[in-house]
Amino acid sequence: xxxxxxxxxxxxxxxxxxxxxxxxxxxxxxxxxxxxxxxxxxxxxxxxxxxxxxxxxxxxxxxxxxxxxxxxxxxxxxxxxxxxxxxxxxxxxxxxxxxxxxxxxxxxxxxxxxxxxxxxxxxxxxxxxxxxxxxxxxxxxxxxxxxxxxxxxxxxxxxxxxxxxxxxxxxxxxxxxxxxxxxxxxxxxxxxxxxxxxxxxxxxxxxxxxxxxxxxxxxxxxxxxxxxxxxxxxxxxxxxxxxxxxxxxxxxxxxxxxxxxxxxxxxxxxxxxxxxxxxxxxxxxxxxxxxxxxxxxxxxxxxxxxxxxxxxxxxxxxxxxxxxxxxxxxxxxxxxxxxxxxxxxxxxxxxxxxxxx
Numbered sequence: 001x002x003x004x005x006x007x008x009x010x011x012x013x014x015x016x017x018x019x020x021x022x023x024x025x026x027x028x029x030x031x032x033x034x035x036x037x038x039x040x041x042x043x044x045x046x047x048x049x050x051x052x053x054x055x056x057x058x059x060x061x062x063x064x065x066x067x068x069x070x071x072x073x074x075x076x077x078x079x080x081x082x083x084x085x086x087x088x089x090x091x092x093x094x095x096x097x098x099x100x101x102x103x104x105x106x107x108x109x110x111x112x113x114x115x116x117x118x119x120x121x122x123x124x125x126x127x128x129x130x131x132x133x134x135x136x137x138x139x140x141x142x143x144x145x146x147x148x149x150x151x152x153x154x155x156x157x158x159x160x161x162x163x164x165x166x167x168x169x170x171x172x173x174x175x176x177x178x179x180x181x182x183x184x185x186x187x188x189x190x191x192x193x194x195x196x197x198x199x200x201x202x203x204x205x206x207x208x209x210x211x212x213x214x215x216x217x218x219x220x221x222x223x224x225x226x227x228x229x230x231x232x233x234x235x236x237x238x239x240x241x242x243x244x245x246x247x248x249x250x251x252x253x254x255x256x257x258x259x260x261x262x263x264x265x266x267x268x269x270x271x272x273x274x275x276x277x278x279x280x281x282x283x284x285x286x287x288x289x290x291x292x293x294x295x296x297x298x299x300x301x302x303x304x305x306x307x308x309x310x311x312x313x314x315x316x317x318x319x320x321x322x323x324x325x326x327x328x329x330x331x332x333x334x335x336x337x338x339x340x341x342x343x344x345x346x347x348x349x350x351x352x353x354x355x356x357x
Contacts, residue, residue, distance in 0.1 A: 029106045030099040030213045031236055034247040035074045035141060037194050037267045038092035039314060040083040046311045047080050053287050054308075054316065055185035055271065055280055060122040067122050070269065071154055072190035073146040075123025077269065089312040091264035093137025094194055094248075095127070096212075097144065099238075104128070104142035110211075133203045134196070134262045153272035154187040156279040163273035179275075186271045186280020186318050192303075194267040195249025204250050205232050213237045217245050217325060218300045220336035222252075230336050233300055237327065245301040245323040266307060268317035274304055277320045281306050293350070294318075296343015300334075305343070 041047040048058070048066055056068035059076045067076035074097075083089055098104040107113060108128045116127035116139055125144035129137050157164045157179060165174040198204045208214050213236055220231040233246035253261055271277050281295055292315055294306035303322035310316050339346055346352030 027106070028213055029110075029140065029211060030103045031096040031140070032099040032238075033074075033097050033236065034094065034191055034193065035097050035144075036077050036079055036095045036139075036191055038079040038081065038094065038137065038139075039312070040081045040087070040090040040092060041310075041312045042083045042089055043311065044080060044082040050289065050311050051078070051080065053185050053284060053289070054310075055188040055269070055318070057188075069122075069147070070188040070190050071147070071150055072270075073149060074190060075144055075147060077188065077191040078267075089314065091136070091196070091314065093129075093132075093139065095139035095141055098140050098142045099213075101142060104140060107140040133200050133207050134198050136196070153189060154276075155272045156181045156184070156186065156276040164275060181275055181279055183279060183283065185283050186276045188318075189270040189272065192244055192268045192270045192319060192322065193247045193249060195251060195265040196263060197251045197253040197265055198262040199253040200262070201229070201250060201252040208234060208248065208250070214248060216331045217329065219331060219333045220300070221333065223335055223337050226335075235325065240326050240328075242324040242326045245303075245325055264314065266315035266317050268305075268319050270322070271318050271320050273320055277304060277306055277318050280318055284308055293344060293347045296340045299338050299341055302341075305340075 044064075044066065048061075051058075051066075051068050056070070056078060059067040059069040061067070064082045066080045068078040068080065069076045079092075079095075081092070098107065104126065107130065108115075110130050113128050113130050116129045118125060118127050121127075123144040123146075125141055127139050127141045129139045132138055153163065155163050164179045165177070167174045205216075209216070214234040215237045216232050217235045218233040219229055222228040222230045230252040232250050234248040234250065235246050236243050249265060251265060253263070271280065277295065285291065290309040292307035292309055294308075294317075295304060297304050301322050303319040306318045307315055308317070337351075339350070
């Protein structure tokens with residue numbers, strides 16, 4: 001029996017030992033990257049049409065579930081499921097790729113861990129799911145077949161892989177070549193980050209940082225109350241390797257004007273460049289979808305953002321040009337509220353004033 005087959009047998013039969021023969025004494029489960037999010041939609045077919053306009057590629061589909069891919073290494077980046085007939089929309093959780101088989105075994109040995117059915121799943125591999133303090137799923141995957149990467153990111157410029165060359169005021173690097181853009185969806189590369197608002201802010205931050213190699217890049221405090229943290233941008237600690245500024249956001253749920261609750265905030269997907277993002281923005285506008293906020297540039301993470309409502313009224317984002325950091329970066333603390341360097345006014349749902357025409 002091969003190592004992968006033996007591991008699959010152990011997960012299936014519940015025979016993964018508590019000690020796991022681990023060579024890594026740390027209790028922390030090391031994750032290599034964020035891979036996918038999982039949502040349930042009341043009308044799966046309507047979401048599938050939106051997904052195509054958003055820039056996803058359909059990887060596989062059944063009557064009740066469709067997997068969507070980008071052009072990055074992950075076999076899929078978005079799992080769309082049909083919501084049960086007696087239920088509404090629901091954010092289910094997210095999936096990560098383990099850094100090693102040893103880390104995957106650690107996840108299997110956690111209290112309450114359950115094997116996730118990957119039979120016939122696009123990309124194969126093994127998966128185990130655990131539940132976070134808010135009841136959301138965290139799937140840990142190992143042994144998936146990765147997609148081959150293109151030589152360059154896919155731009156909206158006709159026939160080009162990689163961003164267009166930019167002519168500056170003095171440096172005219174693009175000589176005798178024209179920039180010609182192709183109308184269409186903004187091709188998605190990967191899932192960059194997701195986040196949610198929670199009424200268990202401290203407990204959630206503690207659980208994720210103690211269970212996984214997630215560390216804070218930026219922490220924001222409540223305006224006028226420096227001792228009250230209200231948001232943490234977590235990244236994966238991969239040592240000297242540069243990683244995205246954040247892959248996971250935890251925000252404190254509002255409690256002043258309404259009962260505290262835990263809700264998904266948004267999921268965000270990377271595209272190649274600003275031209276691709278702008279063309280995708282126009283494509284979604286022309287298709288009649290509902291814009292939430294954009295296009296603008298964030299402060300924390302620096303990425304150019306573009307937020308939309310999908311047909312189920314979940315918030316989904318395109319982003320480009322985000323920061324990357326490594327272990328030389330020290331956690332920065334700042335006052336919350338400074339959300340954009342430039343862009344439209346902050347929407348009402350995130351504390352802004354109502355927009356006028």
